[in-house]
Amino acid sequence: MNQTPLGLFGTDALIPDEDRAIRDTVRRFVEEKLKPRLADWYESAQIPARELSRELGSLGLLGMHLEGYGCAGTSATAYGLACMELEAGDSGLRSLVSVQGSLAMYAIWKHGSEEQKQEWLPRMAVGEAIGCFGLTEPDFGSNPAGMRTRARRDGDDWILTGTKMWITNGSVADVAVVWAQTDDRIRGFVVPTDTRGFSAPEIKKKMSLRASVTSELVLDDVRVPATAVLPGAAGLSGPLSCLSEARFGIVFGALGAARDCLETTIEYAGDRQIFDKPLAAYQLTQAKLADMTLELGKGMLLALHLGRLKDAGKLEPAQVSLGKLNNVREAIAIARECRTILAAAGITLEYPVMRHANNLESVLTYEGTSEVHQLVIGQALTGQAAFR
Numbered sequence: 001m002n003q004t005p006l007g008l009f010g011t012d013a014l015i016p017d018e019d020r021a022i023r024d025t026v027r028r029f030v031e032e033k034l035k036p037r038l039a040d041w042y043e044s045a046q047i048p049a050r051e052l053s054r055e056l057g058s059l060g061l062l063g064m065h066l067e068g069y070g071c072a073g074t075s076a077t078a079y080g081l082a083c084m085e086l087e088a089g090d091s092g093l094r095s096l097v098s099v100q101g102s103l104a105m106y107a108i109w110k111h112g113s114e115e116q117k118q119e120w121l122p123r124m125a126v127g128e129a130i131g132c133f134g135l136t137e138p139d140f141g142s143n144p145a146g147m148r149t150r151a152r153r154d155g156d157d158w159i160l161t162g163t164k165m166w167i168t169n170g171s172v173a174d175v176a177v178v179w180a181q182t183d184d185r186i187r188g189f190v191v192p193t194d195t196r197g198f199s200a201p202e203i204k205k206k207m208s209l210r211a212s213v214t215s216e217l218v219l220d221d222v223r224v225p226a227t228a229v230l231p232g233a234a235g236l237s238g239p240l241s242c243l244s245e246a247r248f249g250i251v252f253g254a255l256g257a258a259r260d261c262l263e264t265t266i267e268y269a270g271d272r273q274i275f276d277k278p279l280a281a282y283q284l285t286q287a288k289l290a291d292m293t294l295e296l297g298k299g300m301l302l303a304l305h306l307g308r309l310k311d312a313g314k315l316e317p318a319q320v321s322l323g324k325l326n327n328v329r330e331a332i333a334i335a336r337e338c339r340t341i342l343a344a345a346g347i348t349l350e351y352p353v354m355r356h357a358n359n360l361e362s363v364l365t366y367e368g369t370s371e372v373h374q375l376v377i378g379q380a381l382t383g384q385a386a387f388r
């Protein structure tokens, strides 16, 4: 029997049994329940987000690495492996789970009041309530410190005004964690999306992450009570702490997309007859497959290493940048190389490779672009901040 790319690396031996069991459950769910529907969701740019989040919640995947409030409390590595399996389906699925668990829920879990946690986390963990995370603005993506969204006091209340852009889950969310500039510092607000003045028009015509809801958030004098502010977050470190969580999931997730491309391609190359033998029997094809396997395996070793550091409470943000930069960059290179092996067939939705490649364009950009992660790593190496 042939080896799978990661089977050849033997990386399963590095994964604790309990984490592997979680991974296998998610893999089965994605294979059986989601993969048959993904191409259609992608083509129609419609996903049944509410139904999906309930299913993901019933599997314990929402906020799974958080403790208490109905969350599963798994290891960080198990969370990463779940992200990998979800993204082997589609980056849009993983985005739904990342934004729910690592951005919206984590913000409340880490920085919220006990009242906010009790109100939102148990419902979010089972997928009854969907969350989104509004940091990026039309004019401020890589530099969120410049944000124009304002929160001003009015008696005990706060009034929020501004526009957020490219917000995953925005139009389907029940609750938005919104970051805004106050007279003092940037603060986070927990905003129920049925609050007067809040709207979330969906962004259409995307060529990437089509099986994911992406929205604008419009805050037109949205009045929230004093209890809406996240008490534990003041300044940009609040949202950045959440981004570090989500980036960690992407370190694994992107490899899921790459693995799916590579496994699909190896099977295709075995079946496809070119001239008088299978495409897999040509040296040029095998060189491509070998090189892609190397990058996938190295990325997996890096992901598992970072997972172990995170589980030991020793993971630094710059180390997450190493993983995000490398693994997304290599994943997109693998997806594109696989497309060359599938040739014309590779451009269709019959095969997942171009869908993954297109999705990975977004993954390369969100949660810090490649350039931003290069700058983070550069700063760690030189002590010089070169962001501006």
Ligand SMILES: Cc1cc2nc3c(=O)[nH]c(=O)nc-3n(C[C@H](O)[C@H](O)[C@H](O)COP(=O)(O)OP(=O)(O)OC[C@H]3O[C@@H](n4cnc5c(N)ncnc54)[C@H](O)[C@@H]3O)c2cc1C
Pocket: 099, 133, 134, 135, 136, 138, 139, 140, 141, 142, 143, 165, 166, 167, 168, 169, 208, 209, 214, 362, 365, 366, 367, 368, 369, 370, 371, 372, 375, 386, 387, 388
């Ligand atoms: C599908 C999708 C979903 C998203 N979901 C969310 C979400 O849920 N919540 C949220 O808040 N945001 C979300 N985002 C936004 C995402 O985080 C931003 O797009 C990202 O931070 C980049 O911002 P930008 O697109 O404005 O690019 P810009 O910041 O305008 O960057 C443009 C280019 O300049 C480069 N650049 C930036 N700074 C420097 C520098 N100092 N030196 C050299 N080059 C630099 C960038 O790397 C990039 O190549 C999402 C984006 C997408 C595409």
